[in-house]
Amino acid sequence: MKIGELASKAKCSAETIRYYEKEGLLPAAERSPSNYRSYGDGHLERLRFIRNCRALDMAHDEIRALLALMDAPDAGCGAVNDLVDEHIGHVDRRIRELTDLKQQLSALRQQCPSERALDTCGILRGLASMDAGALGKRHTHLG
């Protein structure tokens, strides 16, 4: 199967597939006489696995780790469980960050409930006088 067919079966673009190959997520395909990449069902399975991980917002490093664990012949899945737990932790932290953020924004928005002149606008005043250090930095790969 050529790259376009694989792409449509995995619902991603051919460029993404080439990118995954370059990144080492997907093993290099064999080549046809005309130098086109040639894929089998194993590639499709692996690509679907990767796309599912990405749909869950896992970073490439996390996916690489999962793939390596999967390829280890005699391992149990304890490390898989740990990796997923850690990723849930990432998502959870980011949700908490954004919830705090929304709180801040809502408070700011209430400073100016109606249209008024710029120099009395509570939002602009708030943005000018806030203490930026109050919020922490982002800790995860989820934005």
Added chain:
Amino acid sequence: MKIGELASKAKCSAETIRYYEKEGLLPAAERSPSNYRSYGDGHLERLRFIRNCRALDMAHDEIRALLALMDAPDAGCGAVNDLVDEHIGHVDRRIRELTDLKQQLSALRQQCPSERALDTCGILRGLASMDAGALGKRHTHLG
């Protein structure tokens, strides 16, 4: 004041300040005879405003829009309110996306409550067989 002093007063790095200048968020500073950037209190105010906006995860485009509104002499703040409301919408959507995501991940995690052999690990099975199309794409600049 030189760039380092401005940076420490605004709690950001000198590189960030130079970047904001290049991006047109911060007006270009005057230069000393030795070609060092020289800043006044107006720069500090504007920079603090920008950093506060960034602490609230506003994109540069949003901040640029706010600054332009602020500089408009006779405008009211209705557009400011709208912009903030829209940004709150971004944050809200992202929170909902991540909440869905966490749900998916938790369900996945429950597939494999304990250590077991790889080929029966429910997580890996789930990742291999999920339908990636089930989750939507990211719509905002918040990750």
Added chain:
DNA sequence: CTTGACCTTGAAGTGGCTTCAAGGTCTTGA
């Protein structure tokens, strides 16, 4: 007069792609 803190510019790296440019190959139908 040297050390070291500060400043300058420009380029490259981050992540996970997408888009573009400039071609080569293959299939189909006139």
Added chain:
DNA sequence: TCAAGACCTTGAAGCCACTTCAAGGTCAAG
């Protein structure tokens, strides 16, 4: 038989908001 158009190739650049690096210039203190 040959031309159009769909598909493939590579490599580079763009996205965002920075950070880091390299290679130097400037300045105050000891």
